[in-house]
Amino acid sequence: MTKTYDGQNAVDDLSLDVLAGESVALLGHNGAGKTTLIKLILGLVRPDKGNIRILGREPSSPGDDKTRCQLGYLPENIAFYNGMSGAETLAFFARLKRHPLSDCARILARVGLSDAAHKRVSHYSKGMRQRLGLAQALLGNPRVLMLDEPTTGLDPELRTAFYDIVRELEEDGVTIILSSHALTELEAHTRKIVIMRKGCLIASGTIDDLRRRANLPVHIRLITRPGMGAACAEKIPEGVTCERINDHGLDLTLPSERKIDVLRHLSTTVPELDDVDIKLPSLNDLYMHFQKEGVAP
Numbered sequence: 001m002t003k004t005y006d007g008q009n010a011v012d013d014l015s016l017d018v019l020a021g022e023s024v025a026l027l028g029h030n031g032a033g034k035t036t037l038i039k040l041i042l043g044l045v046r047p048d049k050g051n052i053r054i055l056g057r058e059p060s061s062p063g064d065d066k067t068r069c070q071l072g073y074l075p076e077n078i079a080f081y082n083g084m085s086g087a088e089t090l091a092f093f094a095r096l097k098r099h100p101l102s103d104c105a106r107i108l109a110r111v112g113l114s115d116a117a118h119k120r121v122s123h124y125s126k127g128m129r130q131r132l133g134l135a136q137a138l139l140g141n142p143r144v145l146m147l148d149e150p151t152t153g154l155d156p157e158l159r160t161a162f163y164d165i166v167r168e169l170e171e172d173g174v175t176i177i178l179s180s181h182a183l184t185e186l187e188a189h190t191r192k193i194v195i196m197r198k199g200c201l202i203a204s205g206t207i208d209d210l211r212r213r214a215n216l217p218v219h220i221r222l223i224t225r226p227g228m229g230a231a232c233a234e235k236i237p238e239g240v241t242c243e244r245i246n247d248h249g250l251d252l253t254l255p256s257e258r259k260i261d262v263l264r265h266l267s268t269t270v271p272e273l274d275d276v277d278i279k280l281p282s283l284n285d286l287y288m289h290f291q292k293e294g295v296a297p
């Protein structure tokens with residue numbers, strides 16, 4: 001589908017299948033079209049070309065509240081009424097979503113806000129507001145949950161707690177679509193990655209799929225017995241770039257398909273070797289690779 005604003009394609013001829021129960025990370029530069037894609041999925045905006053089905057239905061079709069109630073959304077910047085408490089806020093959203101008010105306390109407990117339930121939202125920290133945002137997204141026990149940059153501004157402990165909740169939801173079979181710029185944490189927490197650039201989808205798959213497609217070099221750090229770095233460097237096979245970092249450390253760069261051969265060679269011919277550390281391309285490396293102009297989808 002394509003969505004155009006003021007003559008510019010915010011989402012440009014993009015096709016995407018998300019399976020039930022999949023957790024998908026949407027990555028892309030500022031203005032790549034991630035939020036627009038989420039709004040298309042939610043039915044908040046309609047595509048100018050193409051179409052979209054979510055849970056088998058057109059999300060923006062008038063009167064289809066049943067489908068919309070099965071979607072949860074945590075926007076990038078959620079606004080609350082500051083004069084209301086967390087419990088009052090959640091009850092307000094629960095009425096809109098026709099979720100039983102008697103269940104709100106359970107949802108507040110799930111996001112760790114029970115103790116602050118009766119505190120005014122204006123007195124909440126950024127992390128507490130974010131958790132309240134997640135609580136409202138969980139109303140209606142959604143089958144599909146859209147989280148737009150949900151961990152921005154959260155400390156490492158809260159991020160971990162946040163992803164623990166996301167994992168539980170995944171285990172319950174909820175489909176999760178999450179947009180973020182926090183690549184390191186996504187690497188550990190999402191199964192499928194979708195990379196957007198200027199409204200287009202430029203790569204998608206698991207991190208292993210993306211590694212295979214990008215075929216970036218692998219880095220291996222070798223640690224030898226003290227003073228044996230130079231002797232070890234002489235035994236490095238042809239076609240492998242070798243950089244000495246000190247008298248007992250070497251950094252190798254090699255094509256990924258040679259990884260096993262080179263490790264086998266080192267283990268049989270370099271008795272001075274003390275330790276080996278293999279660094280596969282990270283999600284950040286892959287993201288930078290695919291964002292480069294000229295990489296074909």
Ligand SMILES: Nc1ncnc2c1ncn2[C@@H]1O[C@H](COP(=O)(O)OP(=O)(O)OP(=O)(O)O)[C@@H](O)[C@H]1O
Pocket residue numbers: 005006009010028029030031032033034035036037076
């Ligand atoms: N309501 C709108 N009216 C006009 N242009 C819009 C509107 N919403 C988004 N755009 C434009 O569409 C493009 C994609 O914006 P979008 O917010 O989807 O990007 P994003 O990937 O979510 O960015 P970020 O990472 O900065 O949040 C941008 O050029 C933006 O200016």
